[in-house]
Amino acid sequence: MDLSTYSGKLCLVFICCLTLCWLPSFAQKQVPDSSFSSYAASDSIESVPQQIYYRHEIRLSRGKTTTDDSKGNKTRGVPTQSYHSLNPFGVISATYALSLSPGLSVGCTASFKDDFGKFSFLRWSNSKNFTEIPVGRYKRRVFTAATEITVNYTRRDNRNILYGGLGVGLSYQNELIIYDEEYHNSQYNGGNNWLGNDLQTVSNLFQANFNVTAIGFKIARRLGFFAELGYGYKGMLNFGVLMRFQEFSITKAKTIHS
Numbered sequence: 001m002d003l004s005t006y007s008g009k010l011c012l013v014f015i016c017c018l019t020l021c022w023l024p025s026f027a028q029k030q031v032p033d034s035s036f037s038s039y040a041a042s043d044s045i046e047s048v049p050q051q052i053y054y055r056h057e058i059r060l061s062r063g064k065t066t067t068d069d070s071k072g073n074k075t076r077g078v079p080t081q082s083y084h085s086l087n088p089f090g091v092i093s094a095t096y097a098l099s100l101s102p103g104l105s106v107g108c109t110a111s112f113k114d115d116f117g118k119f120s121f122l123r124w125s126n127s128k129n130f131t132e133i134p135v136g137r138y139k140r141r142v143f144t145a146a147t148e149i150t151v152n153y154t155r156r157d158n159r160n161i162l163y164g165g166l167g168v169g170l171s172y173q174n175e176l177i178i179y180d181e182e183y184h185n186s187q188y189n190g191g192n193n194w195l196g197n198d199l200q201t202v203s204n205l206f207q208a209n210f211n212v213t214a215i216g217f218k219i220a221r222r223l224g225f226f227a228e229l230g231y232g233y234k235g236m237l238n239f240g241v242l243m244r245f246q247e248f249s250i251t252k253a254k255t256i257h258s
Contacts, residue, residue, distance in 0.1 A: 053102055054244035059095040059226065063235025066091050066113065066142075067209060082132060086117040091142075093234050097150060105150045109167060109211075111233055115140040119177055136179040144171040144209055144233045153215075161218050167211040171233065177201045209233045220244060 090113070097107035119138040124130040146169020153162040179199050211232025218226035220242055227239040 052247050053099060054222070055099050055246040057095075057097040057099070057105070057107075057242055057244045059093075059097070059240055059242040061093045061095070061226075061228075061234065061238050061240025062090055063093065063111075063238035064090040065236040066234070067232055080122050082120040082122055083138060084118040084120070085115055087113075087115045089114075091233065091235055093238070093240075095148070097148070103152045105152075107148045107150070109144070109146045109148055109169070109234070111142075111144040111146075113140075113142040115142070133183075134180070135183045136177060138178070139176040141174045142171055142233075145169050146209065146211065146233065148211070150213075150216075159219060159221060159224075163213070163216045163218070165211075165213040165216065165230075167213075167232065167234075169209055169233070171207055171209040173203075173205050173207065175203045177203075213238075218242060 091111050092113070093109055093111040095107055095109040097105045099105045116137070116139045118134060119136050121133045121135055122130045123133055146167045148165055148167035150163055150165035153164065154160070177200065179201075181199060184199055209232065211230060211234045213228045213230040213234075215230075216226060216228035218224055220226070222244055223241070224244075225239070225241050227237070228234070229237060
C-alpha cells in the first residue's frame, strides 16, 4: 500500500474527529429555567451578564521533542538503535477546539513531522555500557490525527487562562534508512548480508499515539498566543498562535424584591 493510500486513511480519521467535535454545537438548545416560576408575581427578574467566552478556537503550533523522536528497535527491552535528529523545525500541528462550557472543551488535532538525522546501532557490552556505531542516515515522516479534551484551571479571566489536556489518536509513520556503503559492505558473511542487498530500507506502520498537556497558558481575546508543557505527539514544548470566534456569555438571574 503506497503513501497516498495511508495519507487518505489518516485524512478520513481526522475528518471524522472534526465532525464529532462539531455535533454538540448543532445540538445545543436554550432550555428555560423552571426555577423562575417559584418567584412571587410582584418580584422582577433581571439578567446579569457575566464573562464573555468564545465557542470555537483554532490553533497553529510548533513543538519539539515528540514521542517518536527516540523510538527504535529493542531486543528484550534493550534499545538497539539510536536516532539523532537534525530537524530544526520539530512538529507542526493544527487544532480545532469547541467550548462546551467555560471550563471544558473538546477538539481534534492534525500534526505533521518531517524528520531526518543520523542513525546508529547500539552494541551493549553489559547492562550499563554500550558502543554507538554510526551506520547511516534516516528520513521519517509522521502524520497524526487525534481527538482531545481540555480542562481550564482558571475560568474568571477569559484573556489569561491556565489549562491542561489529554489527546489520543493514530499516527502513520514512513521511515527510510540509508546505510553508509562502507558499513553495509562490512556486514557480508559468506555472500549474505543481514542488512539485505540494498543500501536503503523502507518501513511503514500505523500506531496509537497520545499527548498529555500538564500545563498550558494562553493570552488572547479573539487573537492571541499560547505555550504548553507536556509530552506526546505535540512535543514537550509546544507554542503557537490562536484565533477564537462566536462569542457567548453565561448569565444568571438576579431577583429584585418589590
